[in-house]
Amino acid sequence: MSGETKITIVCSTQDRASQNIKNNLLALKKWEPAGSGSGYSVFEFKGYRIVEIKEPLIFQEGLDKKLMECGLPAGLIIFASKHRSKDGRAILTVHSTGNASDAKFGGKQKQLAVAAPQAVRSLLRSLKMLSENEEYEVTLECTHHGPSDIEVPSVFIEIGSDEKQWLDEAAGRIVANAIMMLKDTDSPVAVGFGGTHYAPRQTSLIFETGITFGHIFPTHALEVLDEELIRQAFKKSNADFAYLDRKSMKAEQREKLGALIESIGFEMLKESDIRDMDGVPWEFCLQLRNKIKELCPNGRPRITDKIKCEILSCQDCICPKVKVARISPALLSEAEKLDKKRLTKFLYDHNIAYVEYEDGRFAHVIIALDSNCARLAAEELANECVSILKKHCKVDVNKGLLQITERKFSPESAKSLGISEGPMFGELAQGKSVMINGKTINPEMVYKTNKRIIKLNYD
Structure with a gap:
């Protein structure tokens, strides 16, 4: 026995799928017997160790401690097992263990084993790739059954769902290869x-x-x-x-x-959110989300493809820093009401992340990888907002203040002149004159002028 900490694959003589996987593992590499004095059948190859037991796998409470006492310490335990289901479908599964409530199949009530999420990802994706030409579905399962008190990261990998699949050499070979292809992500x-x-x-x-x-x-x-x-x-x-x-x-x-x-x-x-951040280092996403919590507690980050490319091409830094610039929220809101599609295109055409509220409205925060980029993008966004406003209404800019002048049809004014809701309202709203009781009503008589002032510089 080497006493080294290894990736430990636990197989059971009572489990036909487990034996299938074990036999395929042994056929893949040149394993050395290493179980003298341990009470287990043990085989080792580089950083891997196969441990064969005689009991059912789901009842292996405290197995990590027992292996340690035998001089077989495990850094990761992979239980190679069968999956049983009444539908009999061909399936390869991966899951963590433990019990959310009653412990009907091993383990303890309301106890969870230490999971191995990086191994879960590696095993599942390898199973998917290796089974491409086979009629096996590859899927996660939710946390269930024992053992639940394993303190070393552990995971079950299973062949299902009945004896036909348990004994299928192709399935055993796929699982064995997935285990030997394990990647530390x-x-x-x-x-x-x-x-x-x-x-x-x-x-x-x-x-x-x-x-x-x-x-x-x-x-x-x-x-x-x-x-x-x-x-x-x-x-x-x-x-x-x-x-x-x-x-x-x-x-x-x-x-x-x-x-x-x-x-x-x-x-x-x-x-x-998850798909949005795909390909972006989690440390950056965490920075981004923390900054947004500080500035816009109800906001959600939106990471554009262009800033993703910039992050991935950043060779000089392990994790780029979040830099923030802001524009006038009133200006952004006015422009968004008039042409949200144009603003969305602008945001996606720049190397930035931006913020959305739960109701889909844009927040006034721009995020980039350096301060100059954030500031310039914010300035360009402000100019884009002004351009949208100019297209739809009269706009005057003077000394950092923007005045919006709008003339709108006033139903109240029309009613005061004896005009009821109906076709005449529509004509007046379109800028046409109408006749009522022999009197001409011109559009300017039923229009009101509204003026609003927006401060462009945001502090």
Whole structure:
């Protein structure tokens, strides 16, 4: 026995899929027997160790400590297992372990094992790639069954759903290769809430974005979650944020859950937020979100493709710093009401991030990677707003003040001259004269002039 800390693959003689995976692992590399005196069958290859046990995998409480006592310390435990399902579909799954409520299948009630989210991402994506020409679905599962007291990061990888798949050599080979292709990543980690047992939205996010997941709770388990269990999930996932499958839960569930998550100091990112930040270092996203909390507590960042490219091409800095500039909120609001589409195009055409409120309105904050870029973008945005206003109304700019003069049809004035709502209102609003009781009513008689002053310089 080497006594080295290794990636430890635990297989059971009682589990036919586990034996299939073990046999394929042994066929892939030149493993050396290394179990003398441990009570286990042990094989080692470089940084990996196979440990074969005789008991069911889901009841391996305290296995990490037992391995340590035997001189077989594990840095990561991968349980190679079968997945059982009544539908009998061909499926390869990855999941964390623990129990949100009752411990019907190993582990302890309301206890979670330490998750291995980076391994979850690597294994799931490798399974997807390797099974491309096979008829296997690849998916996450929500956190379930034991063991729940494992303090070393651990993960289950499974072949399902019945004996046909458990014994399928192709499936065993795919899982074995995925394990041996394990990559140490540094992806942002989410705790997942909501969805079905197979967590389809969380699975898609791992395949399509740069994040990963620790513990995941399905919609049917949300009612049993309390503050203590949620704290445990974040701690044992080493998580950065929460992701809610919002469409899978009721509004009251979202509100209750959101309040609990925020009370323990974590924030919730929507799927659009996650996809928006894809490809951007998490440290930068964290800076960005913290700055927005400070300036616009109800705002959400929007990261344009151009600033993403600039961040990724920044070779001289590990994590670019957030620089902020602002324009007059009144100016931005006036222009947005007149031509939001044009403003959206402007924002996406610049190397910036910007801020949106929950109702979709733009905030007056511009974010860039250096102060000059932020300032220049803010100046150009202000000019764009003025240009939009000039197109729709009379505008005068003098000494940092912008005066908007608008002439609008006044229904009250028209009614005071005896005109009822109807076709005549429309004609007057279009600038045409109308006749009533032999009297000509000109548009200027029913129009009011409004003037508004906006301070252009924002302090």
